[in-house]
Amino acid sequence: MPHIHIKSFNPVALPAKKDNVDFLFMASNVAHKDEHLVATSIDDKEFFLLIKDTAENVLLKSEKISRPSPTYLVKQALNKYAALTNSEILASNVNDSSKNVHLQKDDSLWTIHDFVKGFPEADDVRIEVGFGSGRHLLHQAKENPEILFIGIEIHKPSVEQALKQINILGLKNLILLDYDARLFLELVPSNIVSRVYVHFPVPWDKKPHRRVISPAFINESTRVLAPQGRLELRTDSENYFTYSWETFISLNKAKLEVNKNQEIAISSKYEDRWKKMEKNIYDITLINEEVSPELNLEGSFLFKNGLDEERLNKLNTTTQKVEGGFIHFERLYKTDDERMMFRVSMGSFERPEHLYVIIGKEKSYYFPTQPVPSQVNFAVHKHLDKLLHG
Numbered sequence: 001m002p003h004i005h006i007k008s009f010n011p012v013a014l015p016a017k018k019d020n021v022d023f024l025f026m027a028s029n030v031a032h033k034d035e036h037l038v039a040t041s042i043d044d045k046e047f048f049l050l051i052k053d054t055a056e057n058v059l060l061k062s063e064k065i066s067r068p069s070p071t072y073l074v075k076q077a078l079n080k081y082a083a084l085t086n087s088e089i090l091a092s093n094v095n096d097s098s099k100n101v102h103l104q105k106d107d108s109l110w111t112i113h114d115f116v117k118g119f120p121e122a123d124d125v126r127i128e129v130g131f132g133s134g135r136h137l138l139h140q141a142k143e144n145p146e147i148l149f150i151g152i153e154i155h156k157p158s159v160e161q162a163l164k165q166i167n168i169l170g171l172k173n174l175i176l177l178d179y180d181a182r183l184f185l186e187l188v189p190s191n192i193v194s195r196v197y198v199h200f201p202v203p204w205d206k207k208p209h210r211r212v213i214s215p216a217f218i219n220e221s222t223r224v225l226a227p228q229g230r231l232e233l234r235t236d237s238e239n240y241f242t243y244s245w246e247t248f249i250s251l252n253k254a255k256l257e258v259n260k261n262q263e264i265a266i267s268s269k270y271e272d273r274w275k276k277m278e279k280n281i282y283d284i285t286l287i288n289e290e291v292s293p294e295l296n297l298e299g300s301f302l303f304k305n306g307l308d309e310e311r312l313n314k315l316n317t318t319t320q321k322v323e324g325g326f327i328h329f330e331r332l333y334k335t336d337d338e339r340m341m342f343r344v345s346m347g348s349f350e351r352p353e354h355l356y357v358i359i360g361k362e363k364s365y366y367f368p369t370q371p372v373p374s375q376v377n378f379a380v381h382k383h384l385d386k387l388l389h390g
């Protein structure tokens with residue numbers, strides 16, 4: 001990850017601008033005085049830089065939750081912040097802040113909020129969850145130019161690699177998103193997808209709650225699939241296969257297909273590795289036969305006004321359950337413009353979102369982006385507003 005070590009931390013008054021980068025405000029952790037976040041805006045993307053001001057040195061890096069893709073934005077912001085604050089750089093791995101030539105076009109890379117604004121229209125949509133090296137996804141998109149492919153991957157370097165390939169190949173029918181696919185599915189309109197591919201998901205044997213396949217994921221997949229649409233799981237893990245089979249079969253109604261060592265058109269990087277090791281490969285395919293009700297994304301993420309510092313201090317580090325979900329107040333910050341800010345995790349238990357909420361006398365809002373408009377998030381938001389503002 002890009003980071004810079006500087007000699008000492010000399011904050012400047014914000015907002016301030018350095019070339020094409022705007023630094024909006026700074027927020028300091030109320031419990032850990034060595035941690036500061038600087039809200040940054042570049043190319044219409046907003047995110048935080050993280051400053052760790054320890055006794056030995058000062059570390060400047062990107063903050064994990066709000067980190068944008070591609071990484072060159074973060075690199076630019078780090079260098080510009082160091083320059084703005086006249087910092088003496090002791091060490092840095094941010095040597096190249098220029099855009100890779102194949103990343104210059106990034107209209108194939110969408111944010112989750114682009115999808116909230118409007119889901120892309122197409123007669124046939126296919127989604128790949130966790131595309132990794134992208135070999136299967138790119139092959140499918142190349143072979144089927146009339147079909148719209150959406151690839152979701154949480155590993156940002158894989159997303160950048162795939163984006164480069166899209167630009168090199170000139171593909172017009174492939175959109176990428178770096179986000180948790182389990183949450184993304186909640187935004188997809190009902191009955192429009194013909195395939196959901198889940199190829200070689202991480203088995204998470206020790207943390208099963210992180211698995212992609214779950215009753216909620218299968219239900220959402222069924223909802224987004226058109227009649228005769230298919231959810232395709234492919235795995236080399238016998239444990240994951242058994243777990244998934246039990247999960248699929250516990251549904252009230254399902255049409256399922258199971259295959260062992262079935263060849264498919266393109267073998268992914270993982271698949272090649274397992275084949276070399278002579279491992280078995282299992283497929284479970286769910287064939288949807290239902291027409292699902294329309295998706296309802298109506299609701300509000302607005303807050304009431306007011307700032308009650310004592311109330312916020314009491315909430316810090318607590319967890320509150322809400323019907324179908326929860327909110328956990330992870331960290332409290334005070335901004336340099338007399339506002340407060342919480343880092344929260346909220347939403348459904350299986351696939352929570354991590355977000356920041358800025359609380360001001362006049363206005364409170366999520367930064368940099370709102371939660372995904374799911375029914376659970378609307379319910380949690382309502383509860384959150386009551387906790388913050390009474």
Ligand SMILES: C[S@@+](CC[C@H](N)C(=O)[O-])C[C@H]1O[C@@H](n2cnc3c(N)ncnc32)[C@H](O)[C@@H]1O
Pocket residue numbers: 129130131132133134152153154155158179180181182198199200201202212268269270271
């Ligand atoms: C074992 S790799 C397989 C990659 C690829 N499908 C293949 O066959 O080579 C699993 C991938 O799923 C991604 N992943 C895990 N959980 C995810 C989630 N909830 N949403 C999107 N991607 C996820 C991981 O980052 C990883 O790249």
